[in-house]
Amino acid sequence: TARLRPMIIAGPVADLRAGVRAHAYPVGTLEQITAVFPELASALPGWDAPLWRILDAFDDDFRIEDGWVCFPDLPTAAQRTGNLLAPMINDEGVAELSDVLDQSSLDDAATLTQWLTTCGYLVLDDHVLTGVGSHPARAASLLSIAGRPMSVSEMYAGIGSSKSERSFRNGLYNSDDLMRVGVEQWALTRWGLPEYTGIADLIGQRVDAAEADGAEGVVLSDLVDELTREFGVSANSVTAYAATGDFTSTGGVVRRRTEPMVNNATPEESNGIYIHDGRWCNLVTVTKDHLRGSGTYIPNGLTAMLDLEWNEPRMIPSDHGEQRIIWGNLGTSSVGSIRRFLEPLQITEGDRIWIDLHDGEHFSVTPAHSSDAAELDGLDWLVDHVGETPGEDDAASYGIVAEALGLAPDAPRRKVLARFRHRSDAEAVEVLERIWM
Incomplete structure (x- = not known):
């Protein structure tokens, strides 16, 4: 150390240090510096290391990490880059790569992109995304770049994620910066577009507005035209919801239902329901959706015996905690995830099970007879x-x-x-x- 220090603080090596600062401050690449000063790649006599490594070890002014020459070190250089980006980014944390290049010490877009990636940012379509801490933040950045609503699958493909598309989709609901504007379309909240809150809710808003204006309801054809155009829902779905649940559709006019919905199904005429252990039970073939925790549809004939109110969930006890049962949506019945029931039984895809509501007193899942x-x-x-x-x-x-x-x-x-x-x-x-x- 004593022998090298005079060489480092004066003479040709000291000049090299000054040259490195001139060409790399606050950050540059090792490849770039050794191209300008090839002697940095040469080994000093008696030292089994190139000169740049020796300078890196003895000079506290800079550090060489992961191929980057950073003053004074990589974290500080990365922080300075963040400070550089701060005035350039929009509300979603997006900056134009060309603007960053104009202000950066790095002189080409490819090197700058590598450095920004090292700093933890994402470069996409000639834009720098600084809001990369969560998938909703990345989705907001992508929408900002596109300047238009995008589908979930489009955003998922554009961002690239190790999560499943289903998990990505669920995460979007956790951000106040995003809003659903169609069946599959999402937008930035700040754009102020009409929010998609579900077909039934949208129908309710329009029926109530029509009645407030003195009309008896809303014309079905107008309702179909508006909702399909604004939110991309299907005409068949609008027609079905307009005649189900809270609404009736007669004479081409949709109104609020005045009489409660009634579940008229019977277990005798419901496919998949059979007498088992003395009760009506649902025979179900297990699918991937059951195993991954999705809800399970059951015939209305099974829930009709429980006198469920429309869209009013009921919780019934089970050996694995309370189980949710509901009759609603477009007249369908369902129970919550049954995954926790299947795992102890070592049920696999293709196996058959009995879903037993025990007349509303208890919920159970048991294996069904299996044969070829x-x-x-x-x-x-x-x-x-x-x-x-x-x-x-x-x-x-x-x-x-x-x-x-x-x-x-x-x-x-x-x-x-x-x-x-x-x-x-x-x-x-x-x-x-x-x-x-």
Whole structure:
């Protein structure tokens, strides 16, 4: 150290230090400096290291990190870059790369892009994104660059994320800077565009406004035209919501419903519902959506017995905490995620389960009988189809099927066939017609 210090503070090496500062302050690349001063890449006699590494070790004025020459070190240089960007960024933390280049000590866009990336920023479409701490912040930056609403998939592809698109989408709802302006479209809140709050809510706003103006309701064709044009929803969806839940649609006019919705479904005529363990239960084939925690649709015939109010969730107890059940939306029923029930049972995709509401007193999920349906035929296939084990002979199997449908075990064939037909169970009808007709 003592031998090198006189060389560092005076003479040719000291001149090199001054040259490095002149060409790299506050930040530059090692490649750039060694191109101007090739002697920095040479090893000093008796030292197994290039001169730049020795200078880096002994000179506190700068540091060389990750190929960057930084004064006095990389964190400070990065902070100075942040200070440089601060007056250039807009409300979403976006700056034009060309503006940054004009003010930067780095003299080409490619090197500047590398440095900005090292500092933790994102360079996209000749813009610098400083708000990269969260996916909603990145989405806001992308919208700012585009200057127009964008779909979730478009933003997801533009930003690039290790998260799933579903997780990315859910994160957008956590930002006050973003708002949904269509079924798939999002915009910056500051743009002041009409917010998409769901088809039912939008219909309600327009019906209430029409009634406030003295009209009996809103014309359905006008409603369809407006909502499809402004929010990109389908005409069929508008028509369906306008005649469901809080609304009625008669004579081409949509009004607020004056009588409550009634669930008129019956378990006897609901496909997938069978008598199991003495109660009506839903036989379900497990999908990826069940395993990842999505909600589960169930037939209205199962919830009709609980006298649920429209769009009024009910919580019922289970061995894994309370379970949410609701009848609403477009007249569909659903329960919350059943993932926590499936994991202890080691249920996999394609397995069958019974969903049992226990007449509203308890919620349970149990494995259903499993067999290779491809190996079964006739009544044995039909017994498996309703989730049970085939009997000793055809008469026993027939009784099992009839009882699963809520009929007596010796019910006439025409009643069994009629029940499957009323359920629109084409597979079962085809089997019965083949073996009975």
